[in-house]
Amino acid sequence: MSWELVFFAVFSAAMLLTGIGVVALENPVHSAISLVGCFINVAALFVMLGAEFLGVLQIIIYTGAVLVLVLFTIMLVDPNKLPAFYVGKPMQRNVSAIVGAILMVELGVAIVTRVALEQIGPHTNAMVDQMGGNVQAIGQVMLSEYALAFEVASLVLTVGVVGAVVVGLPNRLGALDTVTMSLGHSRGAEDAIAAGPKFESPMNIPAERYVAPVGERKVVMTKDPDKYTHPGETSK
Amino acid sequence: MEPTKTEFNVMESTQTDYSGTLMVEDEHELASGERVMTLNMGPQHPSTHGVMRVLLKLDGETVIECDPMIGYLHRGTEKLSETKRYAQIVPWTDRLDYTAAPQNNLGYVLAVEKLLGLNVPERAQYWRVIMVELSRLASHLVWLGTHALDIGALSMSLYTFREREMIMDIFETFCGARLTTNMMEIGGFSRPLPDTLIEQIRNFLRVFPNRITEYTDLLTANPIWLARTKGVGVITPEAATSYSLTGACLRGSGINYDIRKADPYLVYDQLDFEVPLGQFGDVFDRYLVRVEEMRQAHKIITQALNYIEHDDRPMMAYESAYVMPPHMGTMTTAEDMQRHFVWVIKGFSAPIGEVYHAIEHGKGEFGIHIVSDGGSMPYRMRIRTPDYVNLGVLPHMAQGAMLADMVALIGTIDIVLGSVDR
């Protein structure tokens, strides 16, 4: 038994376990952590296959950015207010089971066909080496053969970013029905904070906040106590 | 005049000022569908300058409501004063604003002297000015260091405390104590000046202008400092007056009110100095005003010292009933020893009446209101501390500010909780 097989076994077992953990753990943050572990193991498998670039990208993009944002959102949700576990709508549960099964079968069929037909596609190790490495090969393929898909993907992402900005700026774009996220922690210091009297400002805050003037700022010097005793005399 | 034993309004904060409605519960859904987080800042928080508690309601990191809660350092100084003879109250005033003890002392003794009708010799008045302005410098240095530290400029506090150390040494030479100086006496100064004092002050005056330039080089030219202070915590002149702010908080908004100019006490009308005024009323303007006040304090000390350096007139008012007899006389003559004994054991009976005297403290208007019923202790003493009043503007400034601005806003008011809570 070679070392590679041992490592493969370890990584894939860990990947499967953490993958199960994603759906089996009750706390959504724990699920997300499990997903982090799963992604890292996937990255490790990529590296074992000689695709270091893919592996590292898997970590930087999925683990380092996408999942951080997912976690960011989950962290702000109060677990006590989540719907109870395993009692979702039956329709959803059935559909998700069916879709999962279909995806699984598709994946299986793809692997079996490849193995049965011994059809290994154009991007072989030899071709990658000829192009000068993983990075170069991916770059070549992505920007020539799949250029259209690449551009469409970037368009989709741009739409996503613009959409996020629109959702995030309800005040400037009229009254959109949005809800800001709660920072309330599930197990915080609620009990420690007593209800106090509500503050009411005697001054009206102007609608547009004061904008500080840029540039050199100087103080006004005076020796006469009778000058500048009324509002607005210094800010000329 | 009849003793005003009854029927005067005790200024105290009551719950009736508030609207009476309870604060919305945490996680409570507001009308717009937004949910907020309550953050309890303090009383054990590194940047609330002591034991102040600020209850914040945050939407993300934006403060939508701010409610300062004070009283964690309340020691009942006003009530205690009713059971202390006039001369015994001076050390209690040290503990109000402990970064500027001589100024508190001065505010108190000036009020008592006004009550007694004492004429303090000119030399003592000049020395009082010197000590008070040194104390103003010490207070502003503490403010600058901690304010910069709150905003993240780590080293500034050590630089300002280096200079403050020189001032503390001067105080130590002058009166033996550094922080709680108990420096001012009713009627002047009863002890001769130490020999090395003038040299020490001269030494300090020589290095200090360069040190101020050092601070401003580090802060005023720093883009991060500008970004953190400009346009943050704006108090319009109208708001400043309606919150009855005093000191740099008021002058930062461009309203010229400096008691040293508006209602001169001691010898301030004979000294040449200017009052700096801000133009826009933000944190940066208050910073500029305080730094300029430090330069002016340096100017005042230099003038006063030049005038008084070679003077050896007496330092104590001669009013046998009210002031402490000279130290030498107590040791050598029977009359002075008796007077000393009576003065210490029994105190003196002040005239019946009511006085209020305010001084320009480093933080604003520091006023003492004494009601005397003719006894040896005040019937009632009310202390108007500047930072207590100035703190009231914090919720006004905090609305719409970021969480990180909160510490800058607390710092810019220049509060000392000993003075706020009294």
Place this chain on the structure above:
Amino acid sequence: MGDQPIWITFIVTFVIMIVLLTSMAYTTWYERKVLARFQDRIGPTRTGPAGLLQPLADAVKLMGKEDLIPEAADRKVFYFAPMITFITAILAAAVIPWGGTIELFGQSVNLYPTDLNVGALFILATGSIGVYGIILGGWSSGNRYSLLGAIRSAAQVISYELILGFSLVGIFIITGTMSLKEIMFRQHETISFGPFEIANWFVLSQPLAFVLFVIAAVAETNRAPFDLPEAESELVAGFMTEYSAMRFALYFLGEYISMIIMSLFASTLFLGGTSGPGADTYWPLGIMWLVLKAIAFLFFYIWLRATLPRFRFDQLMGLAWKVLLPLAILNIALTAFFRLIGNGQVF
């Protein structure tokens, strides 16, 4: 690249680990001393000569402290969050080259633990996993200050990792490789500049990228003026408010190791790594140059901390997305353009 038996790799790795952990301890001493000098103080003097035993005293103190876990904490996550930060910080050292292949005791020894062909990205990847230590630590503490620190950290690291990555693209375009070893050895070459022969350090050809990299590296390691996740003036201690004893120490160590790694990384990418007088003939000299460059970077880190106030969170994000990111993209475009001119593909 010389092939070597695996036990030599183990020894090299072991030595680097030991050196890294020791140097990390002494980075705290170095910071105390340098910061003290900036602030008119003298720093630790009582523990050993010039306070050299201070790190040891700190370690003993932290190990002796009680390890508190708040009642509101998520115990499991609270337990392993500091380890994520610590381990990933150390892991990044695996791709830092300390020289080429040398002959030692008759064996050929590679002075680098591994020469990954995506080494530069590997360091970014470890950084992006390391942020989980902060986020989870902050979340699991059950404290709102910690949670705010964690959220700040998440947003900050995502933003600045982007800039860190983008600032490296220029170098990748010039060298055509992501292997740190090859990038380093490209800088050992000299270019003639009129009558002068100067080292081909990438700080000369990529000055904008260097500036961006340094700014982003400071932000990535959560150091002043970007230390918002642990901004002690408003967030008490941010994500590590509730941590004590050895778990606190792990965060602390993680931060210092990240600093060292980032210093080494910057020296390798932009300042020629081991390049320097005599480095090509005597390998210890090369290591010495690399260490000196890293120490200079650490000095810069501490200098920043002693001088600058802290950014506000919105200003930090504005700086990243409105200023640094466009500059980084401009740098990539310019570099690609000049590369094409160099290749004769334009004009």
